Amino acid sequence: MKNKYLSSEFFSLLEAQELSLKKSLIGNFGGKHLTDKHGQNVEFADFREYQLGDDIRRIDWNAYSRFEKYFIKLFNDERQMHIKVFVDCSASMGADDCNKGDYALALAASLGFLAVNNLDKLSINLIKENATTNTHGVIISKNAFFRGISDLDSVIFEGDAHISEAITKNSSMDSAKNGLCIIISDFMTYNDWKKAVDYLIYSGGQVLIIQVLSEAEVTPSYFGKTNLIDSESLGLFDDKNFKLKISSRNHKSYEKAYCAMIDDIKSFCVSRGAGFVTITTNTPIEKAIFSEYMKAGIL
Amino acid sequence: MKLTNIYGLFTLASLIILLILYIIKPVYNKKNVSSTYLWKQSMQYHKKDISISRLRNIFIILCQVLILTMSTLVITMPIVYAASSDVGESIIILDSSASMQAEQGGVTRYSRAISQIAARAEKTINDGSIITLIVASAEPTILIEKNNSYIDVSSKLKGLDEASTKQPALGVSDIEESMKLAYDLNAENSHSTVTLYTSSEYANSGDVQVVNMSLEDEWNVGILDFNSALYENYYQFQANIAMYNNTKAVAATLKVENINGTDTDYDDSKNLNLESGEQEVILFKNTGVYSYRKATLTITMADGSNDSYSYDNIIELHNGELEKIDILYMSPRPNVFMSTVLHIIKDTYKGVFDINITQPLDGEGIAGQSFDLYIYEHSVPTKIADDGAVLLINPDRIPDGLGVKLGISKYGNFEFSNNGNHPILNQINASNMQAAEYRPIESDDSYDKLIYTGDNDVFVVKSTPTLKLGVLSFDLNKSNLPLLLDFPIMMSNTFDYFFPQLITDNIFEVGGSVSVNARGSDVKITNSDGSIIYSSESNFQHIFSGVGSHSVSQVLINGKVQKMQFFIRVAESESNISKTSDSIPGAFKLKDRESTATDILLYISIALYVAVLIERLLYASEKI
Numbered sequence: 001m002k003n004k005y006l007s008s009e010f011f012s013l014l015e016a017q018e019l020s021l022k023k024s025l026i027g028n029f030g031g032k033h034l035t036d037k038h039g040q041n042v043e044f045a046d047f048r049e050y051q052l053g054d055d056i057r058r059i060d061w062n063a064y065s066r067f068e069k070y071f072i073k074l075f076n077d078e079r080q081m082h083i084k085v086f087v088d089c090s091a092s093m094g095a096d097d098c099n100k101g102d103y104a105l106a107l108a109a110s111l112g113f114l115a116v117n118n119l120d121k122l123s124i125n126l127i128k129e130n131a132t133t134n135t136h137g138v139i140i141s142k143n144a145f146f147r148g149i150s151d152l153d154s155v156i157f158e159g160d161a162h163i164s165e166a167i168t169k170n171s172s173m174d175s176a177k178n179g180l181c182i183i184i185s186d187f188m189t190y191n192d193w194k195k196a197v198d199y200l201i202y203s204g205g206q207v208l209i210i211q212v213l214s215e216a217e218v219t220p221s222y223f224g225k226t227n228l229i230d231s232e233s234l235g236l237f238d239d240k241n242f243k244l245k246i247s248s249r250n251h252k253s254y255e256k257a258y259c260a261m262i263d264d265i266k267s268f269c270v271s272r273g274a275g276f277v278t279i280t281t282n283t284p285i286e287k288a289i290f291s292e293y294m295k296a297g298i299l
Numbered sequence: 300m301k302l303t304n305i306y307g308l309f310t311l312a313s314l315i316i317l318l319i320l321y322i323i324k325p326v327y328n329k330k331n332v333s334s335t336y337l338w339k340q341s342m343q344y345h346k347k348d349i350s351i352s353r354l355r356n357i358f359i360i361l362c363q364v365l366i367l368t369m370s371t372l373v374i375t376m377p378i379v380y381a382a383s384s385d386v387g388e389s390i391i392i393l394d395s396s397a398s399m400q401a402e403q404g405g406v407t408r409y410s411r412a413i414s415q416i417a418a419r420a421e422k423t424i425n426d427g428s429i430i431t432l433i434v435a436s437a438e439p440t441i442l443i444e445k446n447n448s449y450i451d452v453s454s455k456l457k458g459l460d461e462a463s464t465k466q467p468a469l470g471v472s473d474i475e476e477s478m479k480l481a482y483d484l485n486a487e488n489s490h491s492t493v494t495l496y497t498s499s500e501y502a503n504s505g506d507v508q509v510v511n512m513s514l515e516d517e518w519n520v521g522i523l524d525f526n527s528a529l530y531e532n533y534y535q536f537q538a539n540i541a542m543y544n545n546t547k548a549v550a551a552t553l554k555v556e557n558i559n560g561t562d563t564d565y566d567d568s569k570n571l572n573l574e575s576g577e578q579e580v581i582l583f584k585n586t587g588v589y590s591y592r593k594a595t596l597t598i599t600m601a602d603g604s605n606d607s608y609s610y611d612n613i614i615e616l617h618n619g620e621l622e623k624i625d626i627l628y629m630s631p632r633p634n635v636f637m638s639t640v641l642h643i644i645k646d647t648y649k650g651v652f653d654i655n656i657t658q659p660l661d662g663e664g665i666a667g668q669s670f671d672l673y674i675y676e677h678s679v680p681t682k683i684a685d686d687g688a689v690l691l692i693n694p695d696r697i698p699d700g701l702g703v704k705l706g707i708s709k710y711g712n713f714e715f716s717n718n719g720n721h722p723i724l725n726q727i728n729a730s731n732m733q734a735a736e737y738r739p740i741e742s743d744d745s746y747d748k749l750i751y752t753g754d755n756d757v758f759v760v761k762s763t764p765t766l767k768l769g770v771l772s773f774d775l776n777k778s779n780l781p782l783l784l785d786f787p788i789m790m791s792n793t794f795d796y797f798f799p800q801l802i803t804d805n806i807f808e809v810g811g812s813v814s815v816n817a818r819g820s821d822v823k824i825t826n827s828d829g830s831i832i833y834s835s836e837s838n839f840q841h842i843f844s845g846v847g848s849h850s851v852s853q854v855l856i857n858g859k860v861q862k863m864q865f866f867i868r869v870a871e872s873e874s875n876i877s878k879t880s881d882s883i884p885g886a887f888k889l890k891d892r893e894s895t896a897t898d899i900l901l902y903i904s905i906a907l908y909v910a911v912l913i914e915r916l917l918y919a920s921e922k923i
Contacts, residue, residue: 095333188336217333227327230335240335243327253345257337 010285014113046074081179082123082138083115084205086167086196087155088185089126093212094157095231100212101157103281104184107210109149110289111182116145120179124148126155127185130165160232163189167196184210186217187265194268207274209265215282220254222246307374313367321360359911366907387428388445388491390481391416393459395436396472397809397873398498400463401517401608408512409468412496413460415510419494420452431484431491434459435477437470437810444484469610469846469869470810478507478885499878513877518545520573521611521874525596525806529589536583536616538596542573544877548601549573553583557592565591570601593617593864608876610846610869617805617848617864621653624798625669628658630676630692636781637676637692640790647791651800669857672797677774686857688767688797693738693774703746703759703770706739713737713752713773721749723760723792727785734780737773760796764820764836767797767856802851805865812840819853819861843867 050059050070063071085108087093094101108124115122122139125132136148163185181200187193187209200207223246230240244250262278269276277292332338393416399409420430430452432443442459446452474497481493494508501509524539536553548570555565565588569581594616606612628641638658645654657670673684676692683689683698691697697705715732717724729750739755742748750758760769775781799816807813815822816838823834824841827848833841843849846869852862 092333095331100333186334188334190336214333217337220332222328222330225327226330228335228338229329229331231331231333242335242339244338250341250345253341254337256344257340261337261340 010110011113014110014117014289047071048074081115081118081120083111083120083179084123084125084181085111086125086127086132086163086181086183086185088161088163088183089128089155089157090161090185090189091158091231092186092188093161099281100186100214101155103279103285104210104212105152105155106285107184107212107279107288108182109152110285112139112145112149113142116140116142124152127161127163127166129159130162130169132166160191161185161189162191163193164191164195168199179205180208181205182208182210184212186213187211187261188213188217197268197272197274201272201274207269207272209269209274209276211262211265211276211278213278213280215280218258218280220246220251223248305375307371307376310367310371310374313370314364317363317367362907362911366911369907387423387426388431388484389419389423389428390431390433390484390491390493391419392433392435392439392474392477392481392493392495392497394472394474394495394497394499395434395463395468395470396498397467397469397610397869398608398876398878399512400467400469400610401498401513401519401876403514403517403607407463407467408498408514409463410460412510412512413456413463415512416496417453417456420456421449424449424452428490432456433477433480435472435474435495435497436468437473439473439477439480441480466845468844469873470844471870471873475884478883481507482885495883498876499880501880501883503882505883507883509883517607517876518547518575519543519606519608519611519874519876520545520547520549520598520600521606521608522551522596522598522614523578523611523871523874525614525616527591527594527616530584532589534586534588534591534594536586536594536596537580538614539578539580540571540573540598541578541874542575543875544575545606546574547572547604550599550601551581552597552599553594554597555586555588555591555594558588559590590621608874611874614806614868615848615866617866621649621651622861622863624648624652624654624671625687626654626656626672626674627668627670628656628674628676629678630674631678632676632776633658633660634676634692634775634781636775636786637674637790640787641674643787644791644794648794652798671857672794683768685766688762688769688856690769690771690793692771694770694772697770701766701768702743702761703768704741705772706741706755708736708738709755710736715750715752715757718748718751718756721747721760723789723796724749725792726788727792729785731783731785732778732780734773734778736777740770740772742770760793762796762818764854764856767818769793769797801853801861801863802865805863807843807865807867808870809843809846809867810870812842813865814838814840815851817853819855821854822851823853824849824851 047060047063048071050056050072054072058072060071060073063069087104087108089101092100093104112122112124116139119140122145123134123137124139125134135151136144139145139148163183167183183193183196185193197207197209225243225245227243228241229236230238233240265278266276268274277288277295279288279292283292393409393412395409399412400407402408416432423430424447427447429445429447430443431441431445432452432455434440434442443452443455474495478493485491485493492508493506494510495504496510496512498511498513500511500513520540520542522538523541525536527534527536529535534555536555538551540549540551542549549572550568550570552568553566557563558565565586567583567586569583571579571581573579595613596615597613599612600606626641628637630637641656645656648654657668669686670684671687673687673689674692675683675689675694677695679691679694679696679698681698683691683701694705697703713734715729715734717727717729732750734752734757737752737755737757740757740759742756742759742761745763746759746761748756748759750756757773758769758771761767773780780786797818799818801817802813802815815824815835817835820836821834822836822839824832826832826845832843832849833839846867848864848866850862850864852860855861
């Protein structure tokens with residue numbers, strides 16, 4: 001496998017983990033996620049007085065002997081969760097000076113493994129331009145999962161990624177109700193990605209924002225007269241490119257801009273009840289999963 | 300504006316180079332980044348600093364342009380004319396040296412010059428120009444500055460003429476300084492002209508118009524030098540006589556008054572034929588004069604004619620008689636070193652003072668006698684003299700009321716030190732002196748403490764018009780002082796301190812400073828008619844403006860009036876009333892000033908270069 005992060009040892013670490021949801025799940029039966037709905041599971045939840053139409057086989061006769069009333073036992077229901085991962089496949093994620101793309105795909109794969117390992121459904125959506133591409137449909141088994149992630153090596157990061165348009169136009173609102181939507185991107189875009197988050201939350205799903213940045217983007221180390229060429233630019237004279245005499249003062253301004261961006265995303269996510277994780281690519285991926293995911297409350 | 304070196308404009312080509320450098324300045328390094336999003340966002344935080352940064356960049360460019368412009372100015376040496384250049388100005392320098400007092404037909408050169416200046420001023424002012432007049436005396440002054448009122452100018456010129464008639468200017472003139480003043484004024488106005496009214500001829504006068512006020516038939520015979528010297532105990536008189544612009548038979552007459560302490564006079568004369576430009580030294584010897592009060596040398600023409608310049612036809616020498624100084628050295632155990640030193644002093648000052656030393660074994664033989672300096676060693680009388688200076692050496696006692704007391708004797712090996720810089724300690728190193736015994740001196744603040752050991756003074760002096768006292772409180776026989784060279788020097792300095800020469804010469808030039816060193820009080824300078832010119836209670840300096848005999852007097856401590864006469868003469872150089880010089884003094888100074896100005900521009904340029912270099916270093920330190 002080309003992606004250096006994905007290995008059998010890596011996936012074995014994820015065997016004992018499972019994804020959790022803060023919201024109630026209304027997915028299909030057959031999953032392993034306990035819900036606040038009562039069902040046919042073996043896990044006792046409560047008693048309720050018998051009502052007309054209830055299955056008399058569920059009457060608790062021991063309780064009748066003590067109270068001379070008919071009570072039936074209630075059990076927790078288990079539902080299947082649908083994990084939808086949206087990966088930003090723009091050129092900025094695959095720029096030569098960083099490995100954000102590989103890192104993002106590895107994060108997506110790890111989340112996918114956690115999903116299928118818990119009998120949940122998984123779909124990986126690649127965002128390119130105004131569209132999302134679901135390469136393998138809904139994955140529900142490990143075999144299908146491993147087949148799917150082997151194809152992630154061939155993902156090409158190019159062009160632009162309009163997160164807002166891609167998700168709102170191409171994602172089914174119904175499927176969002178059943179679980180967790182994860183958007184992985186560097187979010188260094190003028191596109192109004194917040195609309196996509198609002199859309200997913202309005203659809204009833206839980207949203208997790210994962211921002212992947214390279215070390216060079218967090219703390220750039222270059223000085224002097226620099227012609228900054230944007231990886232998504234269409235040529236040397238594209239508006240995205242610009243010349244700058246970079247001084248220590250510029251670096252301070254950059255730091256302020258970076259902090260402002262993080263604060264903006266964080267405050268937005270808090271206001272929407274979405275999770276937010278920002279990870280730099282020099283963070284070991286195991287640490288990213290076991291530390292940052294837990295902080296976000298999805299493990 | 301005129302460019303002195305027009306080719307210097309090629310330096311401006313460097314401005315184009317600078318411009319090209321800014322255009323083709325090093326290209327920006329290409330840097331591929333995943334996204335410029337954050338950099339663009341950062342600009343809104345950076346914006347507020349951009350204006351400062353731009354200002355700095357503009358400042359840098361401004362500095363560089365300034366440097367290149369300065370360099371161009373340095374090379375091209377532009378001359379900027381003042382705004383007032385449309386008004387003509389006549390700058391006139393009037394030489395007021397003694398030679399301008401040469402007269403012909405009863406009118407001096409100076410008066411003629413004033414008349415010509417007045418005429419010139421009238422014409423100049425009528426032409427709409429202005430007049431500036433610099434009077435070139437020993438200290439040149441601007442009498443009239445940029446004046447366009449003829450009445451005003453005429454009034455001042457008239458006042459100048461009247462003052463000259465009353466008191467002719469007989470000093471020397473500083474033409475060089477006058478030229479400086481003129482050039483400063485000339486620099487302010489490009490349409491100004493400089494005219495010098497003088498009595499000299501200049502081979503090269505440059506841009507200065509010279510009006511020579513001398514006339515062809517003016518001539519002068521003058522005494523350039525006159526002095527007397529003892530030769531085989533008799534005075535010889537020597538004079539240097541010169542003739543200018545004529546050939547004449549001249550008689551030099553010498554009259555020496557009150558010779559050899561009597562009322563008798565000595566007269567002699569010599570005839571000589573002098574041609575124009577010739578100098579002759581005459582000597583009056585075998586005079587038989589060993590002392591005199593006054594010697595006068597007068598020159599007259601054999602044909603009875605008068606020369607044009609009479610101020611150098613007579614010179615007087617005064618004070619051929621030396622002032623007598625009587626010294627008393629009284630000691631029960633006379634010290635041979637002290638006696639020797641006194642005779643050294645007598646010999647040293649034999650040309651200045653007639654020193655008489657009295658050395659009695661006791662006080663009996665000198666009762667009622669008055670001295671100028673009393674030296675008491677070991678034994679001091681109950682009442683010390685108050686009519687002269689007193690020096691007490693190892694005194695056994697000091698009379699009361701003098702403000703000085705002696706402590707009890709101290710024994711040991713004592714080393715001494717100088718205390719401050721006093722004239723008596725000149726060339727003296729007291730640290731060489733040692734004594735085995737001394738008595739500490741306690742004196743009030745009016746005494747100068749000269750030598751001390753530990754906390755105790757051993758030599759103090761006081762010199763006022765009423766008391767001149769010195770106390771040396773150790774025995775010369777118990778000290779190494781008499782063996783040191785410091786001893787005669789210290790005694791000589793002490794003599795100088797108590798008996799300064801009232802004036803150091805008996806002949807001075809007009810405009811020269813005469814120092815009067817008083818040792819008494821009520822010091823006065825009077826001229827030949829007895830009127831007081833200057834008076835003081837202490838030392839002073841005086842500058843004389845008129846020729847002739849003068850006297851200076853002071854009242855000594857013994858109440859006697861000491862009077863000395865001296866003669867003020869015109870400067871020797873002024874006797875030549877038809878001087879010819881190569882160039883006007885000060886023309887070279889103009890050249891020097893230009894050179895200095897260039898240097899300053901260079902320094903400014905260097906300073907600017909350094910400033911920019913520093914700025915670049917600061918710029919680099921910001922890692923921009």
